[in-house]
Amino acid sequence: MLPENKITNELKNGLLVKFEQDDVKTKFALDYYAVKLKSQVLGAVANQLWNSLLMVDKFCRVLISP
Numbered sequence: 001m002l003p004e005n006k007i008t009n010e011l012k013n014g015l016l017v018k019f020e021q022d023d024v025k026t027k028f029a030l031d032y033y034a035v036k037l038k039s040q041v042l043g044a045v046a047n048q049l050w051n052s053l054l055m056v057d058k059f060c061r062v063l064i065s066p
Contacts, residue, residue: 005065 002016010016034053036042042050 002060002063 001035007016011018034050036050
């Protein structure tokens with residue numbers, strides 16, 4: 001979970017969207033993993049997705065780092 005006080009601008013600008021469900025009352029953190037073979041050549045869409053995931057990872061590490 002990202003600390004809300006560190007993502008205020010991104011929420012206001014629409015770069016991040018708060019995901020809420022009415023039937024869930026608790027918050028929890030999720031780990032995600034994206035894996036690909038180094039030898040595998042990605043197509044245009046998969047390459048864009050991979051690069052986007054890398055950017056999200058870097059962004060989250062900056063927000064969470066002490």
